[in-house]
Amino acid sequence: MANPNKKKIVLPVAPDTKAHAPVKHLYSKKVKLPYGVPGHGLTEMEREVSIDEPPALPINDELNVIGKRTRRVDAVYKVTGAAKYSADIQLPGMLFGKFLRSPHPHARIKSLNVSAARQYPGVHAVHVLSMEPGGSVERESGHDAPAETYNIDQLPLLRYVGQPIAAVAAESQYIANEAAKLIKVEYETKPFVLELDKARRKGAPIVFEKKVKDEGNEGDVGVEAADEQEGNLRGPSTGSFLGGPRGDVEKGFAEADFVVEGEFRTQVQTHCALETHGVVADWKPDMLTVYASTQNTAGVRDDLAELFDLPKSKVRVITEYMGGGFGAKFGAGHFGVMATELSRKTGRPVKLMLDREEEHLSAGNRPNSHQMLKIGVKNDGKLTAIDLTSYGTAGVGLGAGVGRVAQDLYECPNFRQAQYDVFTHAGPGAAFRAPGNVQGIFSLEQLIDQAAERLGMDPVKYRDIIDKHEVRKLQRAKGAEVFGWKYKKPGSDPGPIKRGFGMAQGHWTRFINLNSSATVRINKDGSVEVMSSVQDIGTGTKTILAQVVAEELGLMAEDITVKIGDTIYPDGPGSGGSVTAGSITPAVRNAAYKAKMELLGQVAGAWDVEIDSLEVKNGEVYSKTDSSKKMSFGEATKKMRTNQILATASRPDDYGGFEIGNGIGYGRLGSVQFAEVLVDTETGFIKVERVVAAHSCGRPLNPMQVESQINGGVIMGIGYALYEDRILDLNTGHMVNANLDQYKLPYSREIPKIEPVIIEHYGAFSSTDASGIGEPANVPTAGAIANAVYNAIGVRLYELPMSPQKVLAALGVS
Amino acid sequence: MDSSRRYCRYLRGKNAYGTTEGGDKPFLNFDPATTTYWCLRTMGPVGPDSQPAHIAACGNEKRNCFTAAKVKNEE
Numbered sequence: 001m002a003n004p005n006k007k008k009i010v011l012p013v014a015p016d017t018k019a020h021a022p023v024k025h026l027y028s029k030k031v032k033l034p035y036g037v038p039g040h041g042l043t044e045m046e047r048e049v050s051i052d053e054p055p056a057l058p059i060n061d062e063l064n065v066i067g068k069r070t071r072r073v074d075a076v077y078k079v080t081g082a083a084k085y086s087a088d089i090q091l092p093g094m095l096f097g098k099f100l101r102s103p104h105p106h107a108r109i110k111s112l113n114v115s116a117a118r119q120y121p122g123v124h125a126v127h128v129l130s131m132e133p134g135g136s137v138e139r140e141s142g143h144d145a146p147a148e149t150y151n152i153d154q155l156p157l158l159r160y161v162g163q164p165i166a167a168v169a170a171e172s173q174y175i176a177n178e179a180a181k182l183i184k185v186e187y188e189t190k191p192f193v194l195e196l197d198k199a200r201r202k203g204a205p206i207v208f209e210k211k212v213k214d215e216g217n218e219g220d221v222g223v224e225a226a227d228e229q230e231g232n233l234r235g236p237s238t239g240s241f242l243g244g245p246r247g248d249v250e251k252g253f254a255e256a257d258f259v260v261e262g263e264f265r266t267q268v269q270t271h272c273a274l275e276t277h278g279v280v281a282d283w284k285p286d287m288l289t290v291y292a293s294t295q296n297t298a299g300v301r302d303d304l305a306e307l308f309d310l311p312k313s314k315v316r317v318i319t320e321y322m323g324g325g326f327g328a329k330f331g332a333g334h335f336g337v338m339a340t341e342l343s344r345k346t347g348r349p350v351k352l353m354l355d356r357e358e359e360h361l362s363a364g365n366r367p368n369s370h371q372m373l374k375i376g377v378k379n380d381g382k383l384t385a386i387d388l389t390s391y392g393t394a395g396v397g398l399g400a401g402v403g404r405v406a407q408d409l410y411e412c413p414n415f416r417q418a419q420y421d422v423f424t425h426a427g428p429g430a431a432f433r434a435p436g437n438v439q440g441i442f443s444l445e446q447l448i449d450q451a452a453e454r455l456g457m458d459p460v461k462y463r464d465i466i467d468k469h470e471v472r473k474l475q476r477a478k479g480a481e482v483f484g485w486k487y488k489k490p491g492s493d494p495g496p497i498k499r500g501f502g503m504a505q506g507h508w509t510r511f512i513n514l515n516s517s518a519t520v521r522i523n524k525d526g527s528v529e530v531m532s533s534v535q536d537i538g539t540g541t542k543t544i545l546a547q548v549v550a551e552e553l554g555l556m557a558e559d560i561t562v563k564i565g566d567t568i569y570p571d572g573p574g575s576g577g578s579v580t581a582g583s584i585t586p587a588v589r590n591a592a593y594k595a596k597m598e599l600l601g602q603v604a605g606a607w608d609v610e611i612d613s614l615e616v617k618n619g620e621v622y623s624k625t626d627s628s629k630k631m632s633f634g635e636a637t638k639k640m641r642t643n644q645i646l647a648t649a650s651r652p653d654d655y656g657g658f659e660i661g662n663g664i665g666y667g668r669l670g671s672v673q674f675a676e677v678l679v680d681t682e683t684g685f686i687k688v689e690r691v692v693a694a695h696s697c698g699r700p701l702n703p704m705q706v707e708s709q710i711n712g713g714v715i716m717g718i719g720y721a722l723y724e725d726r727i728l729d730l731n732t733g734h735m736v737n738a739n740l741d742q743y744k745l746p747y748s749r750e751i752p753k754i755e756p757v758i759i760e761h762y763g764a765f766s767s768t769d770a771s772g773i774g775e776p777a778n779v780p781t782a783g784a785i786a787n788a789v790y791n792a793i794g795v796r797l798y799e800l801p802m803s804p805q806k807v808l809a810a811l812g813v814s
Numbered sequence: 815m816d817s818s819r820r821y822c823r824y825l826r827g828k829n830a831y832g833t834t835e836g837g838d839k840p841f842l843n844f845d846p847a848t849t850t851y852w853c854l855r856t857m858g859p860v861g862p863d864s865q866p867a868h869i870a871a872c873g874n875e876k877r878n879c880f881t882a883a884k885v886k887n888e889e
Contacts (some may be wrong), residue, residue, distance in 0.1 A: 129856065156856070157864045164858075212863070212877050214870030227870035237847035299834045306823065306837055307854045330828050334857035394850070397859035398868060401847020403830070419847040428859045429850065435830040436848040511831040515839075575834020662842055663833065 002653035020492040022431040023653055027051035031471040033764035034059050034654070038269040045764035047655040051088040054552070054593035055769050058131070060699065060760060063390040064618070065551040066768075067760075072543045072558060074321070074536075083321040086293040087353050089280045090287070095124055095169040097339055097352035098176035100156040100183045101362070102165060105425040105733025106192035106205065108767050109155040109165070109185055116167055116182040122175040125345040126183070127338060128166040130154045135551035146495070159207060159396045161733045162361025164334050169342040169350050174261040181184075188621060192425035194728050196370055196393045199232040199424045202388050207232050207396060207423035218354055231801020236389075236418035241660055241677060245416040252385025256376030264373065264443035265799040268393075268431065268726040269719075270359070275323020277363045278353030278674045279332075280335065281339035288343075289316045290689040292336060293353075295325040296574030297533045298515065301567045303332040319535040319565040319765040327431030327576050328364030328535075360738035365726060368401035369439040376414075377451045381465040382411035393422045394429025403436030406444050408668070409507055410466045426731060431576060434718065437506060438782060442800060445504035445783035449790070457498075458487045458625030459503055459787070471696050471761050472505055472670035478757050479503070479694035483674040491794020496682045499689075500792025504783030507671040510665035510698075510765075513573035516583040516651035520549055522599055526634030528553060528560050530592070534572025534584045540705035541580055547584050547701055548768060552592035555633060570648055578669070578772025587651045587814075593767075594647035597655055603636050654765045667763055671695050671776040673714070675784040679813055680794040684804030686717050686789060688750070691781070694757035703758055710756040710777045717781020719746045725801050732761060822861075823883040824854040841869050845874040855879070 029050050033056040035045035042059070062069025077083040114126045156165065166183055170176040191205035198204055214227040216560060228235060238244055253259060273293075279300075280291040294300050296319040305312045322329075332340075339352035369392040376385035386407075392400030401419040432438075434629055452462035460476050467473070481487075484502070493499055498797065518532040531550045536542045553560075573583040574697040596616060599727060603621055604611040613625050623629035623638040676690040685814050693710045700706045723744035727736050737743040782800060789795045795810045827835040830848040835841045843849065853857055853867040861867045862879040874880060 130862075156860075159860070208866055210865075212865050212871050213874050214868070227868065235847070237845075240845040240847070296834060302837055303826065303854055327828075329850060330834055331826060332854070332857060337854075339859045394859075395851055396866075397852075398866065399848050399850040401845070403848060404845065431828055431848075431850060436845075437830075447867075498842060509831055513833055546829070574834060575833055576828070577830065579832040662840070662844075664844070668819070 006541035008386060009414030010248070018192050025050040025775035026067070026792040031056045033215065033769070034762040035764045037180065037474060037759060037761050038472065038503065041081045042528070047764055049052055049651060049655055050402065052590070054589060054651070057768065059762065063551055064700055064722060065557055067269065067548045067699065067703070070543055070557050070664055070702050072540055073546050073562060074366060074542055078557065082774050085275055085321045085323050086278055086280060086291045086319070086407060086761050088125070089291045091280065091282060091349040091350065094280065094349040094351055095171060095342070095346060096173040096176045096351050097167050097169050097342055098164045098173070098180040100180045100356065101358070102161055102163040104158055104187055104189050105161050106190040107187040108160045108190065109158065110188050111134055111186040112155060113184040116177045116184065119408070120175065120179040120182055120282065123168055123179045124171070124327060124348065125342050126166060127341045127345065129164060143511060143567055147349040149215070160425050162427055164338070164362065165267045167338045167342065167352070169346055172236060176205035177621060192733055193232070193729055194424050194426055194733055196368060196422055196424065199393065199422050202231065203424070204232060209527070209661065214224070225673040232423040233420055234245055234398065234423065235420040235770065238416070238418055240404050240407070240663060242404050247329035249385045249387050249416045253376040255377040255790045256384045257693065258454055258673055259376050260447045260454065260799055261374035262443060262447055264371045266439045267724070267800050268368045268728050269724045270743065271328045271430070271432065272449060272740065272743070273326060273329070275428055276354040276359045277329060277333055277335055279336045279339050279342040280349055280351045282349035283334065283340060283343035283347070288340065289318065290316050290336065290340065293322055293325070293329060294319050295329040295537050295576055297331055297535050297565055299572045299574050300336060302334045304336065307337060309518070315567070316624055317567045318541065322535055322537045322565070325537045325575065326433045330431070330574055330576060331466040334362070343626065347637065356740060357738040360726065360735055364428060366432035366435070366438070367429040368400050369400065371402055371443045373406065373443045373447055375447050375451065377454070377669065379455070381455055381457065381462055381808050383466055385414040386412050388417040390419045391422050392422045393426065395424055397428030399429055402440040403434070405437050405440040405506060409444065410448070411468060412573055426728060433778045434508060436451045438506065441504060441506045441779055441783045442530055442786060444633045446781065446786055448797065449502070460485060464503065467667070469670055471759060472636045472672055474759055475670055475672040475696065476505070476693035477759070478759065479672050479674050479692050482755055483692040483755055485674060488791065490791050493792065497678055497680050498792040499791065500679060500782050500788040501674070502787030502789070502791050503672065503674045504780040504787055505670070505777065506779030507668035508578060510667050510771055511577050511579050512577045512651065512663040512665055513583040513633050513656060514651050514663055515571050516573045516587045517570035517648060518572070518588040518591050519570055519646060520588070520595045521603060522595050522637060522645040524640050526637045526639055529563055530560060530648045531563045531569040531590055532572040532584060533567045533569050533586070534580065535575055539573045539575070540702060541575070541584070544581060544585060545588050547773045548589045549592045552589055553633070554618055554620065555595055578775040580772060582698065582766070582771040583651050585701065585768040585770050587649050589767045591647045595645050596650060596795065598634060598647065599640065602641055603639065606639055657763065665765060668685040669696060671780050671785040673780040675788040677785060677788040677792055679807060681793060684720055686802055686806035686807065688752045688785060690753045690755070691784070692755045693777065694759065695773060695776055696759040697773040697776070698761055698763060699760050699769040700760055700766070701768070701770050706758055706773055707756040709773045711754050713774065713777025714754050714781050715746050715751055717778050718750065718785065720800065721785040722801050722803070820873050821869065821883070822872040822880050824881055825851060825867055825869070826854060827851045827869065843869060
């Protein structure tokens, strides 16, 4: 179990403590909160908290709304089509945008002529992306601001197929598409490199000639920035907020009784949210309004305000409904900036939604990886050394590491890692549901299984020896029980179709975004609203906010009107890193509590009783000491002195503080998954039959939605394990499967029976004690399937996706 | 001095743990191997000078495209 009082992590470089010093309270109080897992030694933890914090919430069993299976408050709107997504927005006079993108993986633009496009009937504007005059040189001090006009030297050097060059705005999507083709461009093509291994070799075409010195690289936390670069190779990164290398790895291997090691490869996975990236931008003299498919309304507002030199108060971003986002929908995006430029030029709203091909090419992806992992093991099972080297390419971007699971999932005194980025002429990577960790678990968990096999131990029991995380231990036990876990000898089934069982686990850091605020409004007619800019990206945020307010005010979730996804409301967190529930729900509960206390204060005045004698429950306000004093919530609000009671609150620091500040909470979110597969050894096809997924996310606010998130994570993990793969034509640099036909996602026939197991786990961290589940649900799936495939056929697969071709090759029958 | 002022005003980042960085938010650099950066002016991982957008390179005030952060009394 997470120990919130354990010693803080010591970083290799001291952090700037002023940037995240703990808040001091003028008045504080002590509260006792549930701590641990019900049925498994649940106890209480006393915390000193601000006097403004609400009383401790009991465990879910003792609550009316929180923790109950609650239907989504917007379910009817979604299933009837009444919900309006960004792509559905239609504004008067709206124009449609279309990009011209690079057809070459590496080229210089020799000439560009937009006149035919401009003159095409129905076209209102063309905008060309311009670059810095003079290009990549260091200048003398006192330079001028960037020029407003461009010449041919200011056109971007093209480094991947799909790189945006220009865009048009026209009266229909058809006209825009046609006009974009009329932009005439003469290219000078250049040598390019697409493959990870080739890009690392000497003599490979260089993606970035390093012409600018790196400076100011320590960041605020103090971790080195891995900025060494030679050729296309950048790094290595050797540390993180979890620290750097530890112990003596060579000594650790010398002390080992045996070593397990392997070379693993994972593929590029592209983002396939059902709603593509895009916006409708509406530039008006008094306000820029942007309807965005984003995971971070406040972030889009901030980006556009900065870039267009507008006050934040003059930019409004709206995301009422959102069709999925997995980490790549942060920031305004090239489409957001372009739509805004075109709207500013034309004075009309401009819709610019990417099509599916553009989504694959330029909207981000999970980078691939090539991992060399080696683990030293004693005969008693203990790990003596872990050594990891990885290479990955995020194309023209960075961030292709493989996470920190090798560093932190199991106890091991000697550890080192070197994670390298490799530039290639391909579309940029972006954060993707547990960045790095999914890749890292595929290799780590296969080697841990190999160690168990060498020891002659059941993989579940072996992990009980080397993993002391108490919640994961419970997850292993409960998951194994539901799964009916019984380890069988690898490849022992007779016949061509073989059944296999496997498991894997993972973790995810508890992270809190303190930019999380909300307002609760109680109206005189008895209606209640909760408002924040936080967006619901499809996970059910609207519903859990309604549940939290309803619980505090003694109402039902459907009594609460949720107004979120709009920057006119208080800033909410971006929805990434599985931070949303843990960040915004304490702010919402605290605001509801403040509003409730104001209401009760007014009722207490009217009844001439003490405020703490009053209770709100089951739609009624009543005195706990005088049964004659009772009225409905609606009657109570009619007695309000003003039309509205408004209360706003922001996310305070975790009770007990943060592990290293800046929102990194104590304790990791554990996850354990079990998979059952069938492998056809004649065709190579793998069918996942069943997955049992045991997870914890603090206090589960709505178990039905937690299960939904787990289902989604597992399905995405199956796609990653078996099907999804960005395939680039090595002769042209084009993606040959930039669609949802040849880029294979799991469809209904490939989705197995998924059985979520939720461990209710209290850490006494906040007024709701909730955490996220999006990322943890996705981390272990591919590893569990890989171990199950090995169990089925007795041959291990070291490369994703585990396609029929690779299965047959591994079996030596291709 | 605000630590974020050492970096170009147009540099933005996102770490694996969901937090965006840059502007009026600090660069946290929790995990360099999985943090992505972009330039607001190109809305891509490359700056307007055709070099990578990165916490290291975008802290170089001599970089051709470097633009200092605004200070309060300029806003």
